[in-house]
Amino acid sequence: MNTGCKPCMDTERQKLLQEISKVDFVLKELNLYLDTHPYDQQAMERFGQFNALKNKLVKDYTEKYGPLVLSIVDMDSREWKWATQDWPWEGGYN
Amino acid sequence: MQEWKPQMPYVEQFPVAMAYVPWQRNCTMYENLDEAFKTGTIFPELNKPFLGRRVKG
Amino acid sequence: MWNYEKRLQYPVKITQTNPQIAQVIISQYGGPDGELAASMRYLAQRYTMPYNTVAGVLTDIGTEELAHFEMICAIVYQLTRNLTPEEIKESGFDKYYVDHTLALWPQAAGGIPFNACEFQSKGDVITDLTEDMAAEQKARTTYDNILRLVKDPDVCDPIRFLRAREIVHFQRFGEALRIAQENLDSRNFYAFNPEFDK
Numbered sequence: 001m002n003t004g005c006k007p008c009m010d011t012e013r014q015k016l017l018q019e020i021s022k023v024d025f026v027l028k029e030l031n032l033y034l035d036t037h038p039y040d041q042q043a044m045e046r047f048g049q050f051n052a053l054k055n056k057l058v059k060d061y062t063e064k065y066g067p068l069v070l071s072i073v074d075m076d077s078r079e080w081k082w083a084t085q086d087w088p089w090e091g092g093y094n
Numbered sequence: 095m096q097e098w099k100p101q102m103p104y105v106e107q108f109p110v111a112m113a114y115v116p117w118q119r120n121c122t123m124y125e126n127l128d129e130a131f132k133t134g135t136i137f138p139e140l141n142k143p144f145l146g147r148r149v150k151g
Numbered sequence: 152m153w154n155y156e157k158r159l160q161y162p163v164k165i166t167q168t169n170p171q172i173a174q175v176i177i178s179q180y181g182g183p184d185g186e187l188a189a190s191m192r193y194l195a196q197r198y199t200m201p202y203n204t205v206a207g208v209l210t211d212i213g214t215e216e217l218a219h220f221e222m223i224c225a226i227v228y229q230l231t232r233n234l235t236p237e238e239i240k241e242s243g244f245d246k247y248y249v250d251h252t253l254a255l256w257p258q259a260a261g262g263i264p265f266n267a268c269e270f271q272s273k274g275d276v277i278t279d280l281t282e283d284m285a286a287e288q289k290a291r292t293t294y295d296n297i298l299r300l301v302k303d304p305d306v307c308d309p310i311r312f313l314r315a316r317e318i319v320h321f322q323r324f325g326e327a328l329r330i331a332q333e334n335l336d337s338r339n340f341y342a343f344n345p346e347f348d349k
Contacts, residue, residue: 017158018162020158021131021158021159021160021161021162022127022128022130022131023127024156024160025127025130025131025136025160025161026123026127026130026136028160028211028215029130029135029136029137029319030136031211032208032211032212032215032319032320032323033118033121033137033323035204035207035208035211035323035327036118036204036208036323036326036327036329036330037118037121037326038204040121042121043121046123067157068156068157068158069154069155069156069157070154070155071154082157085157087157088157088158088159088221088225089159089163089221089224089225089228089229091162091163091164091165091225091229093158109337109338109340111340111341112277112332112340113281113284113325113328114325114328114329114332115284115321115322115324115325115326115328115329116325117326117329118322118326131161132308132312133315134161134311134312134313134314134315134316134319135315135316135318135319137319140315140318140319140322141315142315142318143311143315144294144295144298144311144314146295146298146299
């Protein structure tokens with residue numbers, strides 16, 4: 001179905017997933033920081049920026065490769081990729 | 095953070111028979127997200143890697 | 152309520168199997184200072200926590216620990232993937248294999264099964280947060296011990312990440328304890344238990 005070569009597609013997919021993980025890691029760190037510093041405006045603003053970025057990246061990833069979360073799924077697909085694609089512990093695209 | 099001013103006056107801030115971890119006041123982040131991710135924290139201040147040997151000096 | 156994200160918090164991609172080291176690392180799944188105990192400890196303690204911000208710390212760190220035992224399981228799984236009966240016998244993995252084949256089961260490196268007695272939920276803010284700080288240090292030491300034994304960079308890399316998280320969590324629990332102190336009487340922090348006494 002896709003025209004690109006498989007190894008290149010895999011590298012791009014991996015890169016995008018890593019980008020999501022990096023951005024989500026910033027969110028996790030800010031989340032914990034804000035729990036004990038709930039009035040830190042700068043940290044809250046940063047959380048908002050990174051949260052928007054994560055949502056955009058997850059949407060891109062879902063459209064290109066498949067779902068990461070059940071709240072964003074590609075309804076045009078004829079396949080329930082959530083279950084048919086590899087699970088993360090297999091070490092494929094993490 | 096200003097709302098979290100300790101209620102206790104400075105000299106009495108640390109009464110005995112209690113544990114105190116200093117507040118993280120600095121929320122400076124790594125500029126490079128790859129570095130933060132690899133380090134396991136976005137805060138350079140909290141980067142305390144295991145070396146497995148004594149560091150002299 | 153929880154939602155699953157179909158990715159690991161930090162990548163685990165191990166090319167070389169090593170059942171011997173898998174048997175050591177499995178301790179951070181079901182061992183005394185493992186990620187499962189950490190998660191269950193914090194998520195159990197939060198219900199009676201009288202301060203919202205502290206309950207937040209317990210919820211959010213407890214949630215992150217779920218992602219950590221998933222990483223540990225992925226490491227053990229990849230270290231033991233497709234082993235042959237000969238490799239199982241030679242590496243000493245046979246004692247685990249006879250009961251669990253190559254599946255994941257929460258136990259300590261010494262074979263002791265996961266047990267809720269490995270953590271407390273005491274119902275006293277100071278006591279529980281002090282335990283949580285100690286728990287993060289114990290897990291950090293376990294990771295230090297693992298790092299002395301592991302040479303494979305594919306394994307060291309995620310282990311170093313997990314170790315770094317223990318230090319961040321220690322800091323947050325320390326701050327949570329400061330929040331509790333600010334809500335108590337500094338002349339006698341132990342006058343009453345805010346999780347019980349009116």
